[in-house]
Amino acid sequence: MESLRDCDEGEESTESTESLQLIKQAVEGSGGGKFMAKAIFRALQGNWVLNRTIKSNISTYPSGSLVGTARFDPRRPTAEGFAAEYLYVEDGDFKTDTGMQFRATRRYVYRYAEAGDKLSVWFVKTDNETVDYLFHELKMICPHPADGEESSSIPAHGVDEHDPRQPVPPKDRIWKATSHHLCIDDTYDPEYEFAFRDVEVPKWSVGYHVRGPHKDYWIGSVFTR
DSSP states (O other), X not given: OOOHHHHHHHHHHHHHHHHHHHHHHHHSOSSXXXXXXXXXXXXXXXXXXXXXXXXXXXXXXXXXXXXXXXXXXXXXXXXXXXXXXXXXXXEEEEEETTSOEEEEEEEEEEEEETTTTEEEEEEEXXXXXXXXXXXXXXXXEOOOOOTTOOOTTSOTTOOOTTOSOOOOOOTTOEEEEEOOEEETTEEEEEEEEEEEETTEEEEEEEXXXXXXXXXXXXXXXXXXX
């Protein structure tokens, strides 16, 4: 007789397969060309090695470093208007500059919307799964070709560097993105870099300054395969 555990595992496997198919359809659909947020969203899926550095300018918030893992788990979109969604889960060991060490975890939800080609990051409620509210939405910055470089991906007349609807960049090009988040009196200013190798992203990073009446620190995270 099939056990309840077997049923649960089968349902999880089916949902994971269906979610992957939804993402594949969203980022490889037949309509139009490949947009940058689509390409980046697709490349995030799976497991990453995470290295993070925190530099604080105030004594009440510790400086230190974290080494751990992060993963982007595909799941069905949990709100209308989004074509695909990941639950982001990170886990690692944080060590302060003063020698204290403890386990640290964090969760977000990453969403992709076809309308406007938008990638956004959302906070998660205490149940570790349900979306709470918007953290920030990435604003893509189109890279310029290197001196002497010609690229069919970038029109000769130039592009709007803030237009996210640009083709996938040439091999080994770095795309950047910025954003902003205001939390009461505290500001967060994320800056992303995605290092493309063909259509894959083997390395990416995000760093942001946090400033407020009682906060002044910088967080830099590097993700590698």
